[in-house]
Amino acid sequence: MPHPASLSGHTVARTIAVLRxxxxxxPGEHPLTAIAExxxxxSATAHRYLQAR
Structure with a gap:
């Protein structure tokens, strides 16, 4: 089982990837596929991060 700190590190890295x-x-609206690529x-992961509050 992965260490919890390594899981949070992946979460932070993915969040930063979406923000970048x-x-x-x-500016403006972009298709989910463009953001994910x-x-x-x-796409499912990018969608989850975009929906997170």
Whole structure:
């Protein structure tokens, strides 16, 4: 079983990847697939991070 700290590290890395993707894409609305591809994440994962509050 993975160590909890390593799981949180992955969470932070994925969150930063989504934020960087949004910054790179610029202002406005973007398709989920464009964000996911830019973040190098599956669409479902990108969607989860975009929906998180």
């Amino acid at each position: 993707a949004l910054a790179a894409l610029g 830019s973040a190098e994440l599956p």
